[in-house]
Amino acid sequence: MDIDTDTAINLDTAVDIDAGRLLRDLDELARFGGRPDGGVDRVAGSPADLASRAWLADRLAEAGLAARTDAAGNVFGQVPGARPWLLAGSHTDTVPAGGRLDGAYGVIAALEVLRTLHEHGHPAAGALEVVSFWDEEGAGPASAGGLAGSTAMCAGDHVRDLRAYLELHIEQGPRMERDGLELAVVEGIVGIERHQVVMRGAANHAGTTPMDERADAGRAAAVVAAAVPDRVLGVDPAMVVNVGHIEFLPGAPNVVPGEARLVVEWRGARDDSLLRAEKELSALAHDTAEALGCQGEIRAVSRKPPAVFDPGLCDLVARACRAAGGPAGRMHSFAGHDAGVLSAHVPTAMIFVPSAGGVSHSPLEHTPEPMLARGCRALLAAVAEAAGRGPAGTGGTGGTARPPRGEE
Ligand SMILES: [Zn+2]
Structure with a gap:
């Protein structure tokens, strides 16, 4: 040298x-x-x-x-x-x-x-x-x-x-x-994490099933999609969060969705924020599923630190x-x-x-x-x-x- x-x-x-x-x-x-x-x-x-x-x-x-x-x-x-x-x-x-x-x-x-x-x-x-x-x-x-x-x-x-x-x-x-x-x-x-939320309910006739007897997985997924940005930003306002994909199954206007999936992506500079965001999503998904008679599950799709x-x-x-x-x-x-x-x-x-x-x-x-x-x-x-x-x-x-x- x-x-x-x-x-x-x-x-x-x-x-x-x-x-x-x-x-x-x-x-x-x-x-x-x-x-x-x-x-x-x-x-x-x-x-x-x-x-x-x-x-x-x-x-x-x-x-x-x-x-x-x-x-x-x-x-x-x-x-x-x-x-x-x-x-x-x-x-x-x-x-x-x-x-x-x-x-x-x-x-x-x-x-x-x-x-x-x-x-x-x-x-x-x-x-x-x-x-x-x-x-x-x-x-x-x-x-x-x-x-x-x-x-x-x-x-x-x-x-x-x-x-x-x-x-x-x-x-x-x-x-x-x-x-x-x-x-x-x-x-x-920033680190980038993607997590999939799966809501499972019961597919049924959208006309004949009374509203209070539905297990509407689509509604549960939509509630999560609407609420997750504020929950993640509550952890760390410097993060960004996106719900870029949502899917209702079987996906017909006259069928109560029996299953629904969405993918949430967030980006943040801090490891602890990324971890806490995941806990928030998990709590949100489980609480929402329970309130709407569904079952909620989240799984990590990808994590880039x-x-x-x-x-x-x-x-x-x-x-x-x-x-x-x-x-x-x-x-x-x-x-x-x-x-x-x-x-x-x-x-x-x-x-x-x-x-x-x-x-x-x-x-x-x-x-x-x-x-x-x-x-x-x-x-x-x-x-x-x-x-x-x-x-x-x-x-x-x-x-x-x-x-x-x-x-x-
Ligand atoms: Zn470049």
Whole structure:
């Protein structure tokens, strides 16, 4: 390691990103799979995706950097001959009819940061590796469900060379704009749980069965669907909750439903909130079933635990955001990112810039150009400071990371 770990690196004003080049490269990348409405069709593995990866490797080479593609399809870039340990990037695949910034911004910004440091002969250049992960979105017909490239990398040997991961991304929601923030330190990614509620009653004639003699499973399910948001928010008002699927059986207008099923999904940053929400749903389902002469049962469909980012690296990123001059806040991501995968292996942090109107996964995805430049400057400052501290100064080798719990 030829990084001097004892010397703090302060960005002097001469070392600055080229905002015009950043924006031009974002425009150029958006041409791969570009749509007339301004959106992008660049699903992982599509000809447009493969061409954009070849283009990225060319951009790296043009900057005098070494590009390589691993067996999973991830594209990496670094200073030739260096031994980088600080990874920064995101993904360049999109959903169908996606936007030009989701993922692409984090990759091009990381490229711009590495190019800038390399051009100035800055010692942080040798510590930094840029990545465009393969198939983050999981939108293709043959996709294994997303986060494929980061998951593959973390299952291989290369992750052992790394000591930190930084990802710059658009927020994809309205919170920053609402709160007047131009930058945000992302402290983690919310956990996502899905639970199915099954109500069992007695199917019967909807005309001849007196109201007080029904065991109406549909009504019981509807009561749960209407009541569950308030019960979950009562546990933790920062959570979000959704009943996105409900089904009545046999499902005829003249039959009292004998069985009904619904799926409740909630997302929250805190393990204890996720657990208490499940207890609330269980109590609600059983109480409702009992009151309406039915039997209620809940079962977990899937549980994705929250990803917790490294507190020390988050503090460093907060200082970098201040150095970049934007009003910065702290928040959790309600969408999944490659950073969630990395955080189980190395100290990880993310930076968000606002999404205009909270719109993402849409051709209308937009962030004002000055904010894109500011986010890239925050990434530059974070990389320089982390590199200046050396591998041990970024939070260790995963001391706060924890192994992921499997989905159920
Ligand atoms: Zn993304």
